[in-house]
Amino acid sequence: MRPFFALLKMLFKQALRLGPAGSGGGSRRTALVLLALATAGSPLVLGLYAVFNQVYTLLAPAGEQAAVLTMAVVGGQSIVLLFGLYYLLSAFYYAGDLPLLLPLPLRPRDIVGAKLALVLAGEYLTVSALVVPIFLVYGVRGAGGWWYWPLALAVFLVLPVLPLAVSAVIIFPLMRFTAGSKNRELFRVVGSLLAVAVYLAVRFSVLSPREAPGRVGPWLRIGHTLSGLSWAAFLPQAWAADALAATAPVRALAYFLLFAAVSVFLLVLALVLAGKWFFRGAAGGYGAGLGRGGREKILGRGVFGSRSPLAALVFKETRVFFRTPVFVMNGLISTFIFPVMYFIGSRNRGWGYAGPGAWFTTVLVAAGVIVFAAGFGPVSATAVSREGKMLWVSKHLPLSGREQMTAKLVLALLFPLAAAVVVALALVLAAGAPVRDAFQALLLGLAGAWPAAQAGLIIDLLHPNLDWSDPQRAIKGFNGLLALVATVVLLGAAAAGAGLLAVLGVGAVGLLAFLFLFFLLSGLVLFHALGRPAERRYPVLEA
Amino acid sequence: MIGFDRVTKSYDGGVRAVDELTLTIHPGEIFGFLGPNGAGKTTTIKMLVGLLRPDGGRITVSGVETLQDPLAAKRKIGYVPDQPEVYEKLTGLEYLNFIADVFLVGADARARAITRCLDQFELTDAAGDRIQSYSHGMRQKLLLTAALLHDPEVLVLDEPMVGLDPRSSHLLKEIMREHCGRGGTLFFSTHVLEVAEKLCDRVAIINRGRLIACGTMEELRADGRSLETIFLELTEK
Structure with missing residues (x-):
């Protein structure tokens, strides 16, 4: 067999091996996963x-x-x-x-x-x-x-x-x-x-x-x-x-x-x-030279400052994410593609704001873009998967599953927060909407991003992909799709509730209040729900 | 002290990786855990440090049962795995500070411990570099430093000599002796029988998940045979 085809065959075998290492029934498991995907x-x-x-x-x-x-x-x-x-x-x-x-x-x-x-x-x-x-x-x-x-x-x-x-x-x-x-x-x-x-x-x-x-x-x-x-x-x-x-x-x-x-x-x-x-x-990607500094510089003052365990976890999560190019690019592109398109569309095509009479639609669409950015971005739905073989570090630490997941949630929420800023700027600077409308959209969008991000975390916690050597396999997977489906369900439920209230004669302000409370309540329920799988699943996860 | 009481672990296929393991390791003891590849050493260690949940039996660390109060048990343990997989995108110093934060090691204590260990392992110059540029041995030494930061009662090392240069290997043996000299407990697995022979107060041999021998060197070598001969005979059965 020619080297190219031998390599191709090996790469496809590796990519299609979807089950955990050492488990039997490889092709059956692959077929089941593909069926679930479909x-x-x-x-x-x-x-x-x-x-x-x-x-x-x-x-x-x-x-x-x-x-x-x-x-x-x-x-x-x-x-x-x-x-x-x-x-x-x-x-x-x-x-x-x-x-x-x-x-x-x-x-x-x-x-x-x-x-x-x-x-x-x-x-x-x-x-x-x-x-x-x-x-x-x-x-x-x-x-x-x-x-x-x-x-x-x-x-x-x-x-x-x-x-x-x-x-x-x-x-x-x-x-x-x-x-x-x-x-x-x-x-x-x-x-x-x-x-x-x-x-x-x-x-x-x-x-x-x-x-x-x-x-x-x-x-x-x-x-x-x-x-x-x-x-x-x-x-x-x-x-x-x-x-x-x-x-x-x-x-x-x-x-x-x-x-x-x-x-x-x-x-x-x-x-x-x-x-x-x-x-x-x-x-050039391997064998990086050691940029050695002097002892005083490396172990100098301020190097040994202490943080709380939760803050230490958040810093670790953030550093690892932002220093891994594949994670950064995927996270940024997936999270910002819609907000940036919304910004450009607002500037060039007048998408964002159709005048004072359309403020309600303006707020809803902009908030929807923020919530969708949270669901479409893979940061939450791959939070556990990204640990991969390093899971042993998290698991041997004297920290509960809840604390570990909270740190991951903080990082996951940073992205919709930044997306919300882009959307708010699009409304005010590009579309010329009033600041008040942008602020309402930002608040509503972030309220919706909270449950969406938690849904992604729960999905990844229940079925993480920890067996990877290529970081792309950690961040691009089935869980992102499921998280997107969960976000669509969340938005659908919110829309159905708001639609029902509209039929009953509730005005625009009342509908926005309902949506805000609905998202907050969903967030609280999921935050509570996240604790149980975190405590049950984290100890039994194996890389 | 470490206690294993009828500990059992099976994997998906039903094969018992560890089968009714019962062992007690006393404070101040250096305990070597020997066995051929796939015998169940790493599975045992992973259960001890909380990476795997036993199917049956109980494990105690300094009187704390690992399944009852896993976080308290983990605070008492310093652990180095057989594969030094660690967050490559952090610098060595960032990783050590992270571990110190999580184990609640104060600023002064960590400064002393980190500085001493980095100097001992000749890692100070590389401490500011990302771990992705470290060799296997450097990663091993970084993990050893991290495991020692909170001055644990129990040190658990899985194949600790692999990848270390002779100087670091010698240094590690001294650290192990020091740790046990202060009343700490040391539980480590190894393939290197010479190390076990020279260093351990007691050793256990495990094969196909079952404990097949346990005792001091003198007890095992009662008829004057070498540890290698005993190991080969026992694990061939």
Whole structure:
């Protein structure tokens, strides 16, 4: 077997081994976990199908139904690009298996190719939740020709390749040229986040629909504009959508080949760059030189100050999180993606504030963004999993499970708190809403973030993934999805209660008060509920 | 003092990793725990320090039952695992301060203990560096320093000599003797029979989860055979 395929096989085996070490029934357990994953994800997929079916119905009378395809391609590729950056960083440079792989007689492109294939497989799962329902809607509604279904499958398979290759093209030089720096991890995180920021800025700022026609370059296309609904696509994305929407098979095939050719070209470019720079960038991550200081400097005054055990735990949690690039990037991107989009959207598209008459909607939407940021961010839902093999340290300490979980909750709440600040700033600075509205949104959002974060903690405590050597496996998992589902349930219950009160004639102020109290009560119930599994589960957890 | 009373632990497959283990280790004693790979040494140690819950039996540390009052038991123990896995993103000093905070070691006492141990183990220069840059032996020494910070009554070391250079190994043996000289208890596992022979007041041999021999060196070598010979004979059965 060629080295590339041997490595690929080993990586897939390792990735699919979902059960705890030493446990039997590997394939059965994997199948069960995948089944549970599908069950948990199906409400999301069905919900998206219903939403886009409705969108199709709205667009069809104007003949603009193909806009849903642009949404699928742009949305799917954006997700892959945003998350692909840190998946690749994690897989290529921060994986625990690198010290084992680097000494082997493997070419850089073998390692990069095999790891890229593994990440690609994961991306199919990620994008399928958005793309498959939309492709199904378009196909089932009968808008495409006979060639639609095989072409939809082909577009789906090629879809993540381009953004992943772009991510790789960004990452290899970044890693190579920061390899020798003392603060390389900081530069790498900042560099990657900068790339995400540039993408978001282009996506939401340059492509503002009000100004786009006169400003877009030859590499962009604005299409399918209807009632303010506009989706700007980079040309290859437009080709993919055009391939699916084409009314003749030859035209469809031509567009697809254009799309596939650009994707393959970028993939080859990524592999060439890997050959040049991968080893030098990766080797810089190991064997860090010891920055020795003088004895007086190291053991000087103020070094031995003491803290309470809880404060010590919070500091430890925070330091470990913010010094692990994969955790930071995942935490920041997942938590801030919606608040930042909300900020940019408020500035460019007037999302945030529709005037004094709409203050209630303004507060609700902004608070919803904050609560959703708490549920979508993985900080709480991976709090125990992130301990991994270091769990023994926490477990041998003379601290209760409740104290351990409280420290994790403090860190988990820092993220929605920061997200709330972004949303409040978006309202006041970008959308021009009154400070009072922003303050109400902030309070309501934080009240909702509290139970959402605790739900994530409880989920991770009950079923943590402690068996990992690659930190990405700690922070990207099933528990994040379950926490998101729990947040959606929380928001759904709040909305149902508020809706009932609205029917009974309760006014806007009363509804906001109800929502605030509902979130606080849910938070209190979950805080109480967290104590029991913390005391029961923590002592029996095994890494 | 450490007491194991009919302690049992099984894993998922039903295999008994530790089977009805009964042992008493007295204050001031250096106790060696020997056995082949997979015999149940690490499982026993993990139950002792609270990382694993026994299926049956009871364990006491200085009179405190570990299942009844786990936090009080943990305060009495200093522990070093066989694999020095530790938060790599912290500096050595940050880790030691964290452990000192959690074990409620005051500022002055920790300053003295940390400074002394770091100097002894020649780690002072690296204390400000992140642990990810430490070698296996340096991590081992850092964990030893952390285990000694709160001056525990009971020191539990799982394969403590692995990864240590000869000087550090010699130093550790002195620290072990000092600890027991002050009335502390030391329970450690090892594969190195020579170390056990020279250092231990008593040793126990465990195989397939069952205790198969326990006593002083003199008691075990009653017929003049070496510990190695006894070990090989007993564990072959």
